[in-house]
Amino acid sequence: MRFTDLGPGTARRSRSRTAVRTARRTVTALFVAGTLGTTALAAPAAAADRPGTPPAVSTPAASTPAASTPDKKPPAAKKHDARKAVAYWTAARMRAAKPLDLLSVARRKLSAAAAHATTDAVPRGRATAVPPTLPLPSLPLPALKAFPQPGGPWTGGGQVVMTTGRVFFTYQGRQASCSGDAVTSKNGSTILTAGHCVKLDGAWHTNWVFVPGYKDGAAPYGKWGASKTLATPQWTASEDINYDVGAAVVAPLNGKRLTDTVGGQGVSFNSGYLQKMYAFGYPAAAPYDGTKLIYCSGTTTKDPFFSKDHALTCNMTGGSSGGPWFRTFDEKTGTGQQASVNSFGYSFLPNTMFGPYFGNDAKDLYDKAQES
Numbered sequence: 001m002r003f004t005d006l007g008p009g010t011a012r013r014s015r016s017r018t019a020v021r022t023a024r025r026t027v028t029a030l031f032v033a034g035t036l037g038t039t040a041l042a043a044p045a046a047a048a049d050r051p052g053t054p055p056a057v058s059t060p061a062a063s064t065p066a067a068s069t070p071d072k073k074p075p076a077a078k079k080h081d082a083r084k085a086v087a088y089w090t091a092a093r094m095r096a097a098k099p100l101d102l103l104s105v106a107r108r109k110l111s112a113a114a115a116h117a118t119t120d121a122v123p124r125g126r127a128t129a130v131p132p133t134l135p136l137p138s139l140p141l142p143a144l145k146a147f148p149q150p151g152g153p154w155t156g157g158g159q160v161v162m163t164t165g166r167v168f169f170t171y172q173g174r175q176a177s178c179s180g181d182a183v184t185s186k187n188g189s190t191i192l193t194a195g196h197c198v199k200l201d202g203a204w205h206t207n208w209v210f211v212p213g214y215k216d217g218a219a220p221y222g223k224w225g226a227s228k229t230l231a232t233p234q235w236t237a238s239e240d241i242n243y244d245v246g247a248a249v250v251a252p253l254n255g256k257r258l259t260d261t262v263g264g265q266g267v268s269f270n271s272g273y274l275q276k277m278y279a280f281g282y283p284a285a286a287p288y289d290g291t292k293l294i295y296c297s298g299t300t301t302k303d304p305f306f307s308k309d310h311a312l313t314c315n316m317t318g319g320s321s322g323g324p325w326f327r328t329f330d331e332k333t334g335t336g337q338q339a340s341v342n343s344f345g346y347s348f349l350p351n352t353m354f355g356p357y358f359g360n361d362a363k364d365l366y367d368k369a370q371e372s
Contacts, residue, residue, distance in 0.1 A: 080207075097168055184266060212262045269360070316342060
């Protein structure tokens, strides 16, 4: 894969590992309990209604006595039976899946985190980019007709309606969903998503499938089962919110690779902050229901609190996690360079989405996935 050198990366920002650890302890992922639209939330460890009876979930950290030893590192990736996952996700199960909520950070922990801030920044290098894989010739960049947008259905068409999709998996015995995006890659089979959409609370999700262009239980471009899921080392080891980036490698379907079927978006690393971006996803928590591709657009800012993330005005809800953020987005072709994913929100700051900075570690993850 040839990378285009875009020039020097931006300057580092100062923060501490202590700040991240303190704030990370306040981060919890919640499931919407019962039907969509209810206000009751249940922690992942609590019991929840199940529309079906999924197979048992294996928890790597609890598989052997040695797994609980402090020096024992979690597995770097999770291997999957792609064929079994595809068979498991029927239309009924996809409709019934509960959205994995956006991670949430509470106000009361922020002052403690800020008090310890020193010099820990997301590692960055020279800016690099991978162009999108287009089934049709690219058209000139149009005026920003759908910009800015705090949240609404995407009606512009283009490649994004094929490359973006819902992700389904089993998490702690529950049928759950996130979002993801097919990207240009050497293996033609790589998807980028959020780290918590592949692993959460020390356990890798199972029965993992990607459904591009999902439409109310239908899979117009097929269900693509993962053969492997992986995440940044920081998310794998300690679920550090600054590195909430995951990836999946999917098995061929009917003899074809993923991007041969739906195309692949470009990817951008170390491209800086304060960018004009478009974010996409399939939010499935009220007021959304997971049946439509939703987008937000605007000029990003930096997280003013503890993380090193981008911030974007956006009202997407649970289920949108892992959806792509694009820079240099072309509304006519529906293509761009992915530079982040939907990750988390602050509980006291509604209608604002945060996405991790794609630095060196995100690039290393992408490289590892595309070489698989």
